[in-house]
Amino acid sequence: MKVHLGGELIDAEQACVSPFDAGYLYGDGIFDTLRCYSGFPYLLAEHIKRLAQEAELLQLPFDPSPGTWNHLIRELLEANELLEVDARVRLQISRGGEPDTNHIDTDPDRITPMVFLHARPVSEHTRRLQEEGVSVLTMQSAFARGNFPQIKSLNYLPSIMALRFARAQGHEEAILVNRQNKLLEGATSNIFLLRGETLRTPSPRLGLLPGVTRARVMHLARELGLKVEEAASELRDLVTADEVFLTGSVKEIVPVVAVDGSAIAGGKVGPWTRKLLKAYHEDVNKARTAGNVSSSS
């Protein structure tokens, strides 16, 4: 496997980062995962925009041009023979640093960040989850993603712990709530609840990562005629919803058919979830045909 590290395409076995990189020391850095469809990085501009916003909050030097990232991704996919398949690509920028770096007082512009990209094929498992739906486990509020939930930082421990707990108990995803028991998001996804023809997803004001897929799905749902609202839901709303699904760049749209062992809508994948997934795939194909890596309308 080849990876992009510090501007060079190298063998994964040769990839080394200093333990004095503040990404390693403090989780000081950001990352993003996007999906490439036969070499096409879908919604690349939106992913880069979010990374740029996060980089600004962390005062992390960052190149905000989608063209630059498109070039790096293409080189990476080509080197790994992933241009003809669907691939998940991780873009990561950590603070950088050397043995004598003072990570608190040094002007961030004087430390060169470490840029790291790697790619893997999207597994067949993802498609099965979309067809069959998944069960989820709700977690206590201690697992919510901390003080800066809008930043997908290298400090990802709450999500990882939540996911490990859920997987150990046979669930695909963990659902995070706040102290008032309002739904926030999945450990690695956003959540939507459908009731009648109204689609509801928690507002970012509650403290969550506003996913790129979430925004696109809201747009597509409106185009299909659904009423879409950003509003709070409670845990009990999950079991009484007509349909529930998760969104994320790699998983796209995944139906939720059970929560904490109770079936949702008889444990069957709902018709609107299927319709939205179809619309999502059509949107991908449209963007790919147009070959456009700048923002979607």
Ligand SMILES: Cc1ncc(COP(=O)(O)O)c(C=O)c1O
């Ligand atoms: C906590 C969290 N929420 C939501 C998402 C979905 O984001 P996106 O649609 O941008 O992939 C992710 C993705 O990994 C995530 O980690």
